[in-house]
Amino acid sequence: MTDNQKPIYVTDPSRAKALAEYEKYVSMTPAEQRMYNQENGKQNFTDNGGIDMENVQKVAEIKAQAREDYYAKQSAIRQAELEAERVESQKFMQSYDDFVVRKNEEKAEQEIAKAKAEAEVQIERTARHANNLKTEDEQEKDNALKDMLKGLLG
DSSP, rough: OOOTTTHHHOOOOOHHHHHHHHHHTSSSSSSHHHHHHHHHGGGGGTTTTOOHHHHHHHHHHHHHHHHHHHHHHHHHHHHHHHHHHHHHHHHHHHHHHHHHHHHHHHHHHHHHHHHHHHHHHHHHHHHHHHOOOOOHHHHHHHHHHHHHHHHHHO
């Protein structure tokens, strides 16, 4: 059956009626089912008290077909539920994958920024050392040491 085709128990009114009746029967309690069977069993007798075997056979075939339709419908419902669960799981996994990728990208960007900052500091140190220049902190430290030595040497 393709997606565009509807099941026969939807398109055939007699099958739809038999299915609806079977669904109603399945939802009954055992006591209600016994009463239903007793009431409907009366139609299998002829006017002179005999059993109408043709009607019994016809009713049995209708019930068997209704059972098949019922289980086909239940199977279709379950398949639709499973498909919905699969799609939901797939969406969740995709969103989790996206989250992991975002977190990895953020971590990489942080590591790159840290490495760049460290590299800039190292480049500045190397350039200052090559040109015999000192940072403000180094200059202050040197001045403090010079003043201390002047104070000691007097």
